[in-house]
Amino acid sequence: MFLRSVGLLTASRRLMAALLLALPLAALPMTVKATAPADELPLEEIQTFAEVFERIKRAYVEEVDDRTLLRNAMRGMLSELDPHSAYLDRDEFQSLRETTEGQFGGIGIEVGLENGRLTIITPIDDTPASRAGLQARDTILNIDDTSTERLSLQEAVSLMRGAPGSEITVTILRSGEESAFDVTLTREIIRTESVRSELLETGYGYLRVSQFQNRTGEQVNSAIRRMERDGPLDGLILDLRNNPGGVLQAAVAVADVFLEGGLIVYTEGRLPDTEMSFSASRETAAPDVPLVVLINGGSASAAEIVAGALQDQRRGVIMGTDSFGKGSVQQIMPLGNGEGLKLTTALYYTPNGRSIQALGIEPDVEVVRGRVEVTETGRQLREADLEGHLRSRDDPRDRQAMTERLREDYQLGEALNLLKALNVLDRRDR
Template sequence: MPLRPVGLPTLRHRLGATLLPIALLVAPLPAVAASETDDDLPVAEIQAFAEVFERIKRAYVEEVDDATLLRNAMRGMLSELDPHSTYLDAKAYESLRETTQGEFGGVGIEVGKRDGQLTVITPIDDTPASRSGLQAQDSILRIDDTPTEGLSLQEAVELMRGDPGTEIRLTIMRQGEDAPRNVTLEREIIRTQSVKSDILAPGYGYLRVSQFQTRTGEQVTEALNDLTEDGPLQGLVLDLRNNPGGVLQAAVDVADAFLEDGQIVYTEGRLADSELSFYANRVTTAPDVPLVVLINGGSASAAEIVAGALQDQRRGVVMGTKSFGKGSVQQIMPLGEDEALKLTTARYFTPSGRSIQAQGIEPDVEVVRGRLEVAKDNGLQVREADLEGHLTGNGGGTQGGEFNTRLRDDYQLGEALNLLKALNVLDERKR
């Protein structure tokens, strides 16, 4: 069975597209065992369903056609199973396919339901949502003038969709704040680049994976080659924070870039074709570089597969806060040409047999989000640099302001870099 896109916890939806929280498999409807088909049908329940159908047709205040009622029935059946199983009409199915290619319309936010409340799972990097300061765990109370209480995820997504250039107002409630706030966003075409890289300090690289798309594995390999062009790295930070997941094969490929052997992930379900296992290939891009993996509550699904594999294989130190806990696999089962069924068919497990579902990945080193604050200088202190004719340091300069700003604004990243440097110091002392 071929692996295909997609999916990024909860039915995640990006504004302008359905973003599924998942490691997702695409397959035709699987064959059902004969013993299941031979079971007696629940005649009384089927008769009750037919009676409800007929009463709605006859007595509902407005006329409803048969096709609409049947589609609503399918949605109802699936919505009561778990948050990730759903019926995809033509529009939602097309949105899903667009999402895996990395381009869609909207404001770049992923949402889900928590305790019945529409909640931000994560804002996507470099989108209106992230630029406006929206954060994971923000509760969305209203979309423009419509309260979100009682809305399904699909209905909420439809309200948030719109043409590029149009505005949308979200009323959000943030943990720790006493009153809601309004955030106005302008919709745009979202073209996501799933992999970014940079040099944090001489010899120390930074690799950001914001989601797992079809080509993410290739992009990670390219980025690692660029980072090591001038020589091997002394350490690397792999940033999976606020990464909602995506294509299963892409997650396997990213983990494989750091592993020479061993299992990466396996899945278990009721159907024979839902039981899969993935292993690392010996051809590895970065098998030896010291590694710190950053995660947080917005890291889900495929991101948890990567973090869990690297943690179980003792390939890197996982740092940050506990991940989201999305550990189920969905299959996309086409229904004709334009519609599909997205059904949870398996759970995935880390190499040591851990189920991430509703548990998440616990970091090896917990570092909460924070910000380094520089103490204000009252102007009364005298330093060597204030003395007339003072000697300059051997290099005569300091590290770039951009890097210093990044460390000040991102405490977790700064701590990851400090840990890599400490590991290198310990390694040198052992020699």
Template structure:
């Protein structure tokens, strides 16, 4: 087929696709009519690439690239997913995939770390939220789409990948070599920080996270009711919307959790709490930081607006958009932003994030040099061991000194309990 014939054929092909749309989709105002001149320009660009590009490119590749570009220019989270990318996205929501354990996104056109996943190569290597990824195995990320970069970082367990990052406040990039693993993400962990003070860590929101949170609360309260609970959502990149609703519902017995608004009627959704509550009266502190995104911000925003918990830490990431993943007839997929999240009080999360009630920056608690420290029996060499509860308390205190934000959360819970006891009449 001659070049001009190919060009005209493509124009008519696009017009035919438009005419095949349902009548309702065509019933638009004149401002929304299909731009024939732009379609002709598209066909002209297509033709010139076919004729003059240094290498031969088949029509299928060009059209897929056009679709990737069309979606990639909308926002950082919309994307055309090849079959391999589509499968890997489904794997990540199910909780197992091969890679380095990192959630990334595009920010100001740069591949940026949203957060590392707990107990993965990325977390152990010290990658942090807001690190900019400049290269993956020597390939510049400037020319890569988000999905292409994710595909490069994933791979067979045991293989190595070099990640070159630039961290805020540092003048020179650094290259970190990571060994890929099977990433099996247990989204919920729990423990007692001290007797009757529980700690609940949610690293991301997967299909069963809501059930796992309820099971963890039951374990924490097995011996005695809790006096306080820390819900740790730091460096939680988000995940499944329904899982976020289920986690918030575990602590709320009524009221709105989150609502979404979009252009299509089915994009407007409202989620409210049920009366079935796992921990209705336990004082709570929710920890967030710049790596808390999306579903994590939904939970923090709901508990904050309903005055169910004190939110502590630093401002969250600010990803307040809803993506729908749609399978296509050829086995590929489409990830499209269709709505925005709003907290119960009507605050948009998008590009705003959740501001903590109590700001506590990341730090480490250390005893000042030459401070007046008194010697205790437990510091003497060869001292007799006390009961297990005391040893656990001292080990817990050592951990809290390593995590300043967590220590402050526990202190706040203790203060709330003291105030609550004083406000309760004797007898």
């Protein structure tokens, strides 16, 4: 027992010396005390860390090398700060860059940790995950044969990504259901075109932003110009539902499309370079078009920046349900060994000074998701119900499909109705 204690003490001193040498000179205290002030190194905790390190080395059931232990310690330091800070190895660092640039191999979901469980924030549009019916707030219990219980967020993402054409099975537990079920998916190259647009009716446009990438602002401008080829827009629906966020600058660019000036967002952190402020420019693609913004519990981060800015500047009506509530900013920091850190460095605030962290954006008009069911009881027969009726020249064949889509998506239908009401009021005011 005496010899083992001596060995531990010697190893602890070696590790403590290594830790002290690795720190910058500015971090070293002039004097070391057992109970150190806030600006001095806590010697007792460093000794404890070194002792734990040595005990794991000697007594753990399997042999673990020093590199693995130190890497795990770094992961632990970051994961205990908040759900979004992480240590990124080479593959994880590259994976994050691919996501930002808009192309990677995987199944197409944004995930996070909720109460320690791997949870789907949102499936990305037109990907294996969305086509298989995976939903926001689904819990992933297993990835193939690996339980997600002890996986870090980055480890789970790495497992789900892979070569296009390869299969992956995820075990899903859905809220409100007692038993889990397996879903087998085939990985694809996920080219996340972040913007989709169409005309719902003449003069009424629909703009879907699925996430915020480097070129999302440009794509939104282009989409609006395409929709205006058939005439001026009488109203526009900006759909940010199940948008997990992305690049801060892209969110600023999208908000700038609709704002002629004023503050969009500002950030505050401990360091001077984390305090930033972004305002709208005078060049605006759609300054006067009536606007309804759809959000829900899957709208997070950059999506909340856009919704918060448009709400505070009274530029549009926010409709749907409360957003996710991620009001923090992460900075990606490359390390000298080709790996990196994703570190929370600031909180962002809406133009009126609201922090969205853990609160979210409350819609101006709350509309829960659902579908319209048409009952036959008491319904009057109309010309359009008669078999073989003459089709109006103003009633294209795809109108029935659009009507069915609006029935399936109650929030979208209500947004369109609100835009029409706004136009009626606008015409009366003229």
